[in-house]
Amino acid sequence: MERKLFLKNGLAALGLAxxxxxxxxxxxxxxxxxxxxxxxxxxxxTGGTSSTTCSTTPTETAGPFPxxxxxxxxxxxxxxxxxxxxxxxxxxxxxxxxxxxALAGAIVDIWHCxxxxxxxxxxxxxxxxxxxxxxxxxxxxxxxxxxxLVTFTSIFPGWYTSRATHIHVHVYNSSGTSLLVTQIAxxxxxxxxxxxxxxxxxxxxxxxxxTGYTYNSSDTVFxxxxxxxxxxxxxxxxxxxxxxxxxxxxxx
Amino acid sequence: xxxxxxxxxxRKVIDVHSVKPWDKLVFEDTYKEFLMQVQLYNQDKKYFSFxxxxxxxxxxxxxxxxxxxxxxxxxxxxxxxVPDLVNNLGRLFLPFxxxxxxxxxxxxxxKSKHQVAVNFFTDPLVWHDTINNMLLLSVPGNTENxxxxxxxxxxxxxxxxxxxxIPAPYGTTEQGKDLPG
Numbered sequence: 001m002e003r004k005l006f007l008k009n010g011l012a013a014l015g016l017a018x019x020x021x022x023x024x025x026x027x028x029x030x031x032x033x034x035x036x037x038x039x040x041x042x043x044x045x046t047g048g049t050s051s052t053t054c055s056t057t058p059t060e061t062a063g064p065f066p067x068x069x070x071x072x073x074x075x076x077x078x079x080x081x082x083x084x085x086x087x088x089x090x091x092x093x094x095x096x097x098x099x100x101x102a103l104a105g106a107i108v109d110i111w112h113c114x115x116x117x118x119x120x121x122x123x124x125x126x127x128x129x130x131x132x133x134x135x136x137x138x139x140x141x142x143x144x145x146x147x148x149l150v151t152f153t154s155i156f157p158g159w160y161t162s163r164a165t166h167i168h169v170h171v172y173n174s175s176g177t178s179l180l181v182t183q184i185a186x187x188x189x190x191x192x193x194x195x196x197x198x199x200x201x202x203x204x205x206x207x208x209x210x211t212g213y214t215y216n217s218s219d220t221v222f223x224x225x226x227x228x229x230x231x232x233x234x235x236x237x238x239x240x241x242x243x244x245x246x247x248x249x250x251x252x
Numbered sequence: 253x254x255x256x257x258x259x260x261x262x263r264k265v266i267d268v269h270s271v272k273p274w275d276k277l278v279f280e281d282t283y284k285e286f287l288m289q290v291q292l293y294n295q296d297k298k299y300f301s302f303x304x305x306x307x308x309x310x311x312x313x314x315x316x317x318x319x320x321x322x323x324x325x326x327x328x329x330x331x332x333x334v335p336d337l338v339n340n341l342g343r344l345f346l347p348f349x350x351x352x353x354x355x356x357x358x359x360x361x362x363k364s365k366h367q368v369a370v371n372f373f374t375d376p377l378v379w380h381d382t383i384n385n386m387l388l389l390s391v392p393g394n395t396e397n398x399x400x401x402x403x404x405x406x407x408x409x410x411x412x413x414x415x416x417x418i419p420a421p422y423g424t425t426e427q428g429k430d431l432p433g
Contacts, residue, residue, distance in 0.1 A: 065273060066277055066326060066329050068277060069277075069281075069325030069329070070325065071281070071325070072322075072324040072325055121317050122316075122317050122352075127350040127371075128350065128351055128353070129351075130328055130332075130349055135321075136321050139321075170291075176287060176288045178288075178291035178295070181295060
């Protein structure tokens with residue numbers, strides 16, 4: 001680090017324009033810090049990181065010009081390659097700073113686990129495939145309509161040790177600034193969707209039952225929600241699927 | 253004749269200096285996605301640099317995966333061919349289905365620090381021989397009138413042989429299977 005500081009100060013003294021290409025050349029080793037990148041003022045035409053500058057130049061018809069493509073999270077149907085009981089999620093976003101009027105144009109990210117309690121993710125060095133229908137399963141992003149509503153098509157979430165059934169929600173304003181990170185809890189009881197899906201949904205792949213289940217009152221996240229503000233309503237049945245509806249108030 | 257089956261890995265680094273249209277779109281959109289997703293792990297807005305965030309909030313390692321959603325649409329536009337890497341005739345030829353996206357550096361306050369990499373893993377290729385500094389390769393199934401079509405390819409920087417599968421000795425029926433050791 002001291003050497004880099006010395007180099008940087010030295011470059012500043014010599015005049016950056018003349019030295020900038022050298023600084024760029026040094027950046028080819030990309031796994032370190034980028035301390036030397038204070039040299040961009042109109043001098044980066046050499047391109048720092050093209051790794052093919054010394055190999056054969058492509059000499060074929062150019063492919064179609066790349067087009068702006070939204071994140072693959074932007075989807076209403078988030079089922080991907082998962083299976084389970086059909087589940088529709090309706091979330092209304094309201095603005096506490098406007099007498100709880102519907103908040104249009106808010107971005108809503110949701111994610112939840114599959115019937116066996118697993119989230120889509122990868123770790124370490126594992127590869128992904130370009131088949132995006134399965135990579136980010138049970139994760140989605142929608143923008144609220146004029147009623148403040150987003151709707152997702154999914155499968156009923158399962159559960160895993162130490163947590164009650166839940167859905168994660170991250171609400172942003174229209175420019176992507178975080179407004180609220182929260183979770184939605186599910187109603188409980190012998191006629192609840194959580195109970196029926198987990199105890200009678202084996203033909204849909206729900207095999208855990210309710211033994212060892214963590215109820216909302218013992219859940220680390222929902223235990224302080226005695227008034228049930230975080231608990232959604234859930235209607236429907238196994239064969240026809242369930243629909244969850246929930247309102248989230250944010251300060252926008 | 254073949255030395256083995258290989259898969260190449262190309263680590264394509266994209267940062268503020270990238271000039272190609274595809275690279276620029278990936279740079280812009282992965283930074284936008286990073287800014288959104290990082291807020292989950294930085295709710296107190298305590299940290300600015302990606303390195304600080306993953307150091308102090310270990311769960312933020314998931315950002316590699318979460319931000320990769322921004323790049324998948326662009327990968328599909330490549331139609332299964334690794335970009336930039338051409339054979340000795342100057343044509344793209346390397347088929348891929350697998351990739352891994354990584355955030356190398358980024359900063360909530362400084363877009364110019366944003367630097368990501370897409371690792372392209374090619375489908376298995378037959379490595380027949382090495383001629384001077386070039387690999388003589390073929391893409392399985394690429395034949396014409398019963399002849400195997402081959403490719404000459406020089407390994408440029410940021411490209412490595414990711415895996416090697418050595419064929420069994422001739423005369424056995426185990427050709428193409430893994431040998432011990």
